[in-house]
Each structure stands twice: as structure tokens, then as C-alpha cells.
Amino acid sequence: MNIDTGRVLRAAVFAAWAIFFAYLRISGDMTRYLGPRTYWVVTFGAVALGGAAIAHVATLRTQTEPRRPTRAEMASVATLLIPIVGVLMIPSAELGALAASRKLSSAGGGEVGAFAPAAPDPDGDISFAEIQYANESEEYAAQAGVVEGTPIRLTGFVTHAADAPGEGFDLTRFYVSCCAADALPFSVRIGPSIGLAPLENDWLEVQGRVARDESGFYVQAQDISEVPEPAVPYLY
Amino acid sequence: MASSSPTVMLRRPAGNLLLGGMVVIVATLVAAARLAGIGRSALAETFVLIFTSIVVEALPFVLLGALVSAGIAVLVPNRAFERLARLPLPLQVPGAALGGLAFPVCECGSVPVARRLISRGMHPAAGLAFMLASPIMNPIVLASTWIAYQGRGLALQMVLGRAGLGLLLAMVAGWAIGGEGARDILRARPDDEHPAPATPTSPGDRIRAFTDHLAADFYFMGKFVVIGSALAAALQAVVPQTLLSGVARTPVLGALALMALAFLLSLCSEADAFVAVSFVQFPIGSQLAFLVFGPVVDAKLAFLYGATFRRRFVVKLVVVAAPIVLAGSLWFEVLMR
Structure with a gap:
């Protein structure tokens, strides 16, 4: 044998x-x-x-x-x-600012945005996707409750970091359907605030209020804190 | 030659040495990469994450396809395939394409099954029609398409458009490319030279034959899924997709751009609708082109096809598929306006 x-x-x-x-x-x-x-x-x-x-x-x-x-x-x-x-x-690889820059669906005034769902959940939290959708459709913004002054708390990583302390930056989160290959980045503009200059890929928790200017909705931060990468790095 | 000795012995000291050498090399590489801080490179991180995610998602489907393929090889008697092969071709091709409705795996699983069906006697045209239709028409894919487009009020239209154009493409491509015999279309594989017993009788023989077929298909398809996924991940990590957005508003260029993107991304057909629906600046017809072309031709599949079929299969498939998908997507656009 x-x-x-x-x-x-x-x-x-x-x-x-x-x-x-x-x-x-x-x-x-x-x-x-x-x-x-x-x-x-x-x-x-x-x-x-x-x-x-x-x-x-x-x-x-x-x-x-x-x-x-x-x-x-x-x-x-x-x-x-x-x-x-x-x-x-590379045991702890993550999708960050570089990956976001390579993806077609860019946020906050990007060339190709995501479509707004017809019926948002009026009781749902306002997050990255809701802000981006709201920038595409007034009707959606009203239905989702994305209006100026709404309190908001977002956790994401920094893209388009500020050039100088106090300038605004983008906070981004990937939405995943099946796997990281289909991840789509959704970004929210964080307005000038508090003299901070976070670096690209820093994970932050931002608390503030929804604000609006000629470019669309953004978040006027009241408190920004550095946080570790969440256990589940994507939203769905 | 059978050995009469009851002694258990490993026959391949050179092989064991090679194996040991490989383990040492890999261990050294891993340690060196960690010490060099390769994980701190954003490009390397993006590549490894996307590469691994595609393989982790695809490999179980390859295994599922290999399981079905091994089952066909070991459990289905030859006479069943002989009866199938006697059916007229105009019945075999649409029948096989519609058979995709009952086979809920994505493209990685359908290739080994199609290969097995063709090698067992199904007409290549029918085998190809099945292979190309099942990743587009299976119930999970159509359900995910419905869910993705529900929010835009286009669920029924997109499901019908995807299933209809996918069925048409599968049948036409099957007829156009699979008109030759199995020997003319299938690439010979090393394990073909060492087939398991055709009709294993004892349970032990059956298990052994089943695992042989399973492993042969899994190894053969798996390595090309790995290579194709590496290419897709490299393209995703390096090429900015915004290059394509300049042509978004033009139906013809938009469709071609999204077909190119589908090739580049190599998404699983069960997930691609959720990505397609986000391309709002592209016409709806272009989005359909993305949904029909991607499951049939992508970077990962190109390697799989190249290893499964004879030379120029991929070129022939692109030559047949691209015009059909383009024309179909443009007509879909016309009907939707």
C-alpha cells in the first residue's frame, strides 16, 4: 500500500x-x-x-x-x-483614500453620483448615502429629513484632506454589496472647523449639524475625534 | 505497478524536499514583507484587499461548480448524455440556455460544469449556451437585479431586459462559436490523460473517482480564478474609473465604456446590479450592457476561458458578444424612452 x-x-x-x-x-x-x-x-x-x-x-x-x-x-x-x-x-488591509479616488461613483460634486432611492426610510438615520442622495434630489432630501440644522454623527475616513489646519475635508465610507471589489465610496463634505488638519485615511467621528451652501449639503462639525477603524469598515 | 508490500512509504523524497523548500520560501517572504512594511503602501493594501475579496467570494462557487461537475462525471450514466446528444440542436441550445434558470451559481461555477457537459457528449453549442446563460439568468442574479432597480421603478424592465438579452446572447454565441465538435473547442487537460474509472462500481471507487474529478476541476479552474482576480484587482487599484465618465451621456460610447468597465471590474453577476444602478449618468441601456457583458466576458473569465477552451475562444466570444450586447442595449434604450 x-x-x-x-x-x-x-x-x-x-x-x-x-x-x-x-x-x-x-x-x-x-x-x-x-x-x-x-x-x-x-x-x-x-x-x-x-x-x-x-x-x-x-x-x-x-x-x-x-x-x-x-x-x-x-x-x-x-x-x-x-x-x-x-x-x-498584509493582514489588516483596508480600502482608503486611494481606493476611493479610483472608483467611478464619487461623492459631493463628483462627476458620477449615485441614484437616489425613490422612498427613503423617514425614520432611518442620516448617513453618507442620504446626504449624497439629497444632493441629487430635493424630493429625496425632504423625504429623508436632510434639512439644514439636523443633528448628525458620522464615522468615516478622511479623503481630500485639508491643505491647512481649519480647512474643510471629505469624510468617506464605502458601501459594499457582495465584496470589496464592488465597494462604492460615499463622501460628505465637512466644513471648515476647529483648526484641525486630519490626514488622509484617518478614521474620525464627526458630530455636527447639516448645513448647505451653493455646492450642496455638508456637515458643520461641532466635535471631531479620532477613532480606530470600526470592526465592520463598510456600510450596506 | 501495484506494490505487494504492506509498508506505507512516501515515494517522492524530491517532491517532499520541494514542498519543504516552498514552505520555507513563503515563510521568509511573509516575514520579509512584514518587516519591510509593505502593508503601509496604500496601493498594496488596495490590491491585496480587492484581490482577496474576489477570490474569497469566487472560490466557493468554483468548488460548487466542481462538485456538480464531479457529480455529472461519476453519477450520471453515459446513456443519459447519449440521449441528450441525440436531441435536435435547435432544441438542445435553447433548452440548455434556459437550464441556466435552474443553476444558481455565478460564472466561475458554470465553466467547469459546461466543460464537463461538453466532454460527456452535449453539443458544444448547447454547452456554451448553458455556460453563458446561467450567470445572467439564474434566479439569484435576476432577484438581485430586481432589488437593485426597484428603487428606480425599473425592476421589471431591467430583469426582462437582462434575461432577454442574456438568453439571446447565449444562444447566438453558442451557435456561432460552438458549431464545431468537442475536440475542436475544448483544450486538452493534463488530467484528461489520467481519467478515473468511467463507471466506478464499489463505493470506495466512487468516492475516489468523485474526489479526483472534484480536485481536478477545482485546481484547474481555481488557479485561473486567482490569476484573473489578480489582474482585475490590479486594474481596480491602478486605473481611475473616472476616465470613463467623460462619455457617460452618449448611448453608444456609454455602453462601450461600461462594457469595458465590466471587463475590468470582474464582478460577480450576483452583485453587479448594485454597482450598475449607481452609474446614474450613464443611460439605462448602457447599464444593461454592463449587466449582460460582464458575466460573459471579464478579466477573470478571460483566463478561465483561455485554459478551458482552445485558442482564440475569447477573441471569438468578444467578437460575437460585443455587437449583440451593444445593439441590444441600444434597442433597450429606444424602448425605454
Whole structure:
């Protein structure tokens, strides 16, 4: 009875991916890569890949001469492990100002804005999307309650940082549907305030009131504090 | 040659050495990258995050496709495919395309299944029609399209437009490209030379044959998903998408621009409607072009197709798909005005 080295190799890769998916699920790190719509994929991946690994381990022994793994198979193994190696190299990667600048849906006077939903939730919180939608539609602004003087609290990261202390900047948050590849940035302009000069990608909590000028709605900050990146970095 | 010795032995010391070497190299690379602070580069972070997210989302679907494909290989008897192959082609192609309605996986899962169906005797035209239709027409994709466009009061129109144009594209492309025999369209794979027993009888043989087919498909498709995802992530991290917004208002250029963007982004067809709906400055027809072209041709799929099918398949597919999607999206625009 021989052990098939090719199957050992395949079982190891299945197991590596199953462990990686299980880690994403247990640690909660899947929120960095996926939206809630596709969280189930991680559970399915951990279980199914784990099952495939077990099935391979159960059939490692062969009566025949085991076939040697070819160079192509070794290359396949290496290629399939690249994403896991990438995560080990950069374990806490995040989408920031650079990613926002590359995306088509830009906010607050960008060239392409997001469409405003027909019926906002009148009892819902006002957040990045509501402010941006309100800039596109007066009707939506009225329905969503985006009016001057409304108190607001936003947590996001800085894009278009101020050139000098006290100047305004943009606060941005990504909205994700399925995974980070479909993330869309929504930004809100934070008006000149309090002599602060936050840097790009700094995570801030801004409390203030909705204000409006010729460019549209923005937030006049009353209090700005630096905060750590939220456990769930995206909005949905 | 069968060994009569009961001793368990590893036959491949050189292979084990190579494996050990790989582990050491990877461990060294990871440590070096962390020490060098590569994670502090915004470009590297953006690339790794998008790359990993595409692979993490796609790989379970590849596995699902490989599971179905292995099931077809091991559990479905040859006579079923022989009966299917005897059906007239004008019945096979639309039937296969409509079969996509019952196969709720995205494009990564449909490729291994189509390959298996064609290699087992389904006419290539029908196999391709199934492969191209299922990522557009499956119930999850149509439901997500409905939800995404509900807010604009265009849910029914977009679902019908997407399903109708997707079905048309799948059938025409299937007929145009899949007219040749399986040998002329499928690229030979190394594991084809070492097939599992065609009709495994004992449960042990069946499990072994099933896992062999599963692993062969998963490994083969998976590596190209990884390579394609890396390309898509690099394009997303480097190319500013605002380059395309200058042509947003022109229907023809707008449709072409969003088709190019669909290729570049390589989004899962179950999520792309939520992205398409945000492109408000593009005409609705252009958004439809994005939704129909993306699931059929994108950067990630180009690698998968290149490995599955013979040379120039991708070029042929683009030559057939682009005019159909462009014309269809423009007519959709006309009807919507």
C-alpha cells in the first residue's frame, strides 16, 4: 500500500483554504472582504473545502503506483495559495483614500453620483448615502429629513484632506454589496472647523449639524475625534 | 505497478524536499514583507484587499461548480448524455440556455460544469449556451437585479431586459462559436490523460473517482480564478474609473465604456446590479450592457476561458458578444424612452 503524494498535496491545499475560511468566520475578518449578502460563502467554503480535504485524506492510500505530482500541479498548488500568502503579508488591509479616488461613483460634486432611492426610510438615520442622495434630489432630501440644522454623527475616513489646519475635508465610507471589489465610496463634505488638519485615511467621528451652501449639503462639525477603524469598515 | 508490500512509504523524497523548500520560501517572504512594511503602501493594501475579496467570494462557487461537475462525471450514466446528444440542436441550445434558470451559481461555477457537459457528449453549442446563460439568468442574479432597480421603478424592465438579452446572447454565441465538435473547442487537460474509472462500481471507487474529478476541476479552474482576480484587482487599484465618465451621456460610447468597465471590474453577476444602478449618468441601456457583458466576458473569465477552451475562444466570444450586447442595449434604450 502506497501513499499518493499528489493527494497529500491536494488535501493540504484544501485544508489550508478551509482553515483560512474558518479563520475569517471565527475572527470576524470576513467583514473586511465581504458584505453581509455573501457571508454565507465563508461558512460554505470552510465546510465544503474541509470536507474535500477529509475525503482526500481518507483516500490517500493507493494499491497502484502513485503518480508523481507534475510541475504543473506544483504550480497550481503555489498559485492557489497566493491569496493566503497575500493576507499573511498584509493582514489588516483596508480600502482608503486611494481606493476611493479610483472608483467611478464619487461623492459631493463628483462627476458620477449615485441614484437616489425613490422612498427613503423617514425614520432611518442620516448617513453618507442620504446626504449624497439629497444632493441629487430635493424630493429625496425632504423625504429623508436632510434639512439644514439636523443633528448628525458620522464615522468615516478622511479623503481630500485639508491643505491647512481649519480647512474643510471629505469624510468617506464605502458601501459594499457582495465584496470589496464592488465597494462604492460615499463622501460628505465637512466644513471648515476647529483648526484641525486630519490626514488622509484617518478614521474620525464627526458630530455636527447639516448645513448647505451653493455646492450642496455638508456637515458643520461641532466635535471631531479620532477613532480606530470600526470592526465592520463598510456600510450596506 | 501495484506494490505487494504492506509498508506505507512516501515515494517522492524530491517532491517532499520541494514542498519543504516552498514552505520555507513563503515563510521568509511573509516575514520579509512584514518587516519591510509593505502593508503601509496604500496601493498594496488596495490590491491585496480587492484581490482577496474576489477570490474569497469566487472560490466557493468554483468548488460548487466542481462538485456538480464531479457529480455529472461519476453519477450520471453515459446513456443519459447519449440521449441528450441525440436531441435536435435547435432544441438542445435553447433548452440548455434556459437550464441556466435552474443553476444558481455565478460564472466561475458554470465553466467547469459546461466543460464537463461538453466532454460527456452535449453539443458544444448547447454547452456554451448553458455556460453563458446561467450567470445572467439564474434566479439569484435576476432577484438581485430586481432589488437593485426597484428603487428606480425599473425592476421589471431591467430583469426582462437582462434575461432577454442574456438568453439571446447565449444562444447566438453558442451557435456561432460552438458549431464545431468537442475536440475542436475544448483544450486538452493534463488530467484528461489520467481519467478515473468511467463507471466506478464499489463505493470506495466512487468516492475516489468523485474526489479526483472534484480536485481536478477545482485546481484547474481555481488557479485561473486567482490569476484573473489578480489582474482585475490590479486594474481596480491602478486605473481611475473616472476616465470613463467623460462619455457617460452618449448611448453608444456609454455602453462601450461600461462594457469595458465590466471587463475590468470582474464582478460577480450576483452583485453587479448594485454597482450598475449607481452609474446614474450613464443611460439605462448602457447599464444593461454592463449587466449582460460582464458575466460573459471579464478579466477573470478571460483566463478561465483561455485554459478551458482552445485558442482564440475569447477573441471569438468578444467578437460575437460585443455587437449583440451593444445593439441590444441600444434597442433597450429606444424602448425605454
